[in-house]
Amino acid sequence: MMDAITKTLLEQTAGLHEIPQGAYNIRQDGKLLSRNCNEQIQIVSKQDKDGIDIIISPNTHNQSVHIPVIITQGGLNDLVYNDFYIGENCDVLIVAGCGIHNDTNQNSRHDGIHTFHIGKNAKVKYVEKHLGIGQNTGEKNLNPTTRIEMETNSCFTMETVQLGGVNYADRKTTASLQANATLVINEKILTTNQQKATTDFTVELLGDNAKVEVTSRSVAKDNSYQAFNSNIIGKAQCFGHVECDGILADHAVINSTPQISAQNVNATLVHEAAIGKISADQLIKLMTLGLTQAEAEQQIINGFLS
Amino acid sequence: MTFKRCSMKLKIMLELQHISYTVSENGRQKTILQDISLQIGDKQNVVITGQNGSGKSTLVKIIMGIIQPTSGKILFNGEDITNLSITERARKGIAFGFQQPVTFKGLKVKDLFKIILNQNFDCNECCTYLSQVGLCAKDYINRPLDTKLSGGELKRIEIATVLARQAKLNIFDEPEAGIDLWSFDNLVNIFQNQTATNIIISHQHKIILIADKVVLLNSAKIDKVGTPNEVIQFIDANKKCARLRGDK
Numbered sequence: 117m118m119d120a121i122t123k124t125l126l127e128q129t130a131g132l133h134e135i136p137q138g139a140y141n142i143r144q145d146g147k148l149l150s151r152n153c154n155e156q157i158q159i160v161s162k163q164d165k166d167g168i169d170i171i172i173s174p175n176t177h178n179q180s181v182h183i184p185v186i187i188t189q190g191g192l193n194d195l196v197y198n199d200f201y202i203g204e205n206c207d208v209l210i211v212a213g214c215g216i217h218n219d220t221n222q223n224s225r226h227d228g229i230h231t232f233h234i235g236k237n238a239k240v241k242y243v244e245k246h247l248g249i250g251q252n253t254g255e256k257n258l259n260p261t262t263r264i265e266m267e268t269n270s271c272f273t274m275e276t277v278q279l280g281g282v283n284y285a286d287r288k289t290t291a292s293l294q295a296n297a298t299l300v301i302n303e304k305i306l307t308t309n310q311q312k313a314t315t316d317f318t319v320e321l322l323g324d325n326a327k328v329e330v331t332s333r334s335v336a337k338d339n340s341y342q343a344f345n346s347n348i349i350g351k352a353q354c355f356g357h358v359e360c361d362g363i364l365a366d367h368a369v370i371n372s373t374p375q376i377s378a379q380n381v382n383a384t385l386v387h388e389a390a391i392g393k394i395s396a397d398q399l400i401k402l403m404t405l406g407l408t409q410a411e412a413e414q415q416i417i418n419g420f421l422s
Numbered sequence: 423m424t425f426k427r428c429s430m431k432l433k434i435m436l437e438l439q440h441i442s443y444t445v446s447e448n449g450r451q452k453t454i455l456q457d458i459s460l461q462i463g464d465k466q467n468v469v470i471t472g473q474n475g476s477g478k479s480t481l482v483k484i485i486m487g488i489i490q491p492t493s494g495k496i497l498f499n500g501e502d503i504t505n506l507s508i509t510e511r512a513r514k515g516i517a518f519g520f521q522q523p524v525t526f527k528g529l530k531v532k533d534l535f536k537i538i539l540n541q542n543f544d545c546n547e548c549c550t551y552l553s554q555v556g557l558c559a560k561d562y563i564n565r566p567l568d569t570k571l572s573g574g575e576l577k578r579i580e581i582a583t584v585l586a587r588q589a590k591l592n593i594f595d596e597p598e599a600g601i602d603l604w605s606f607d608n609l610v611n612i613f614q615n616q617t618a619t620n621i622i623i624s625h626q627h628k629i630i631l632i633a634d635k636v637v638l639l640n641s642a643k644i645d646k647v648g649t650p651n652e653v654i655q656f657i658d659a660n661k662k663c664a665r666l667r668g669d670k
Contacts, residue, residue: 402537404518415529416528
């Protein structure tokens, strides 16, 4: 039986109201809580280190895999290696995410190292949410590393969201794309108080017609700090677009460091970045609809991160 | 034939008393509005017109509370609202349509309607207002209010949000800007059929003609207040005088 804290964390990080129907692997406090496999989706524990291999057979369609991680203790350092092998022609949804509930004075930390091997013509949607809860001084730290290797004609959409309450996050994402592969990354991060969040994207476009779209939206409040670093390398006739938007409030700081490297005459790479406080015009517009300034600010931030 | 709303026993909805607004520019005082006094009756269509830079947009922003006047008083249904915030004025029943509609990253058309309709979002109700401006709700409610919408679409959505507020006083700052010719007649019909009081900044002859009262601003002051014909004749006479004087 799951307790209320586990249920809340599962709901908020993986959208699960109950044990899911399809394949899943739920990890709680460094240990396996529950697992289910099926004919097309195998989940196997690693022998040499902590983690799992998720093997999805070729031509698997309309199936989902949930692999949430829940931490409910203070003073826990959880390092896990999850490798995904997505067969050719698959069309699947993978929901990960980590929720830490730490009400102690000791820090808790989860480092998830995820490696995706995406087969030819496969289509994957990957959703990852991170959340920290707890009123005491114990930190909730999350450091996700995502490596994506995409074969020809494959498509990978990654939605990564940090919902709040995470003291420190260091996100690293690297990807390499073969011909006709498409990678879409949408990142949304909210930091408050003294929180710090750093994001690094490195994407190599290796094959012709490879395409990457990275959209990062961040809201930094109070004394929090965020850094967004991206490096798109075009080595073929390819297209890359990075858009980084940040809303700043109070004494927060956001740094955006774009890097685009075109190493082929037919590579088209674009980077856009805009950071600033909420525009006065937006606030005034919503206030003319009857919202207070505070309500208008909240509405704008909710929309921005929705 | 244009329908003029009856002005018998006119109740005053909005009264501007000696409104002035000055700003400091490079160490010098610049007068944007000087001693503007005006009464606007309940359910009147009032058009404010005048050359660029005459102070029209500043005047309506002062009515909405977006700009605070340097001096003067604003009465709304007899209540002094001069020191009320934008939010308080909005809640008392003043709605405002911007000349340049504001765009948002992430907010959708339906989010604005949710705010206006107090979360009781109803697609059919949105449809009522969006169809008045020639848009199909189904196609637009889930669209983000960003620059992917054309200027004309944003402008029509802006007007629809003003209508949805069902306010006592609607202010439109150049509502015709960005509206195509086909939609323009619809726009005129909207102003004619509204049961609220409308203050419309416009340069358009057709909109001026449906007004109960036209206010002509010139160099920070009211030059003329009258019926559409009176103000148009006044403008024409001034143009003739200027020609005779050889003014450029």
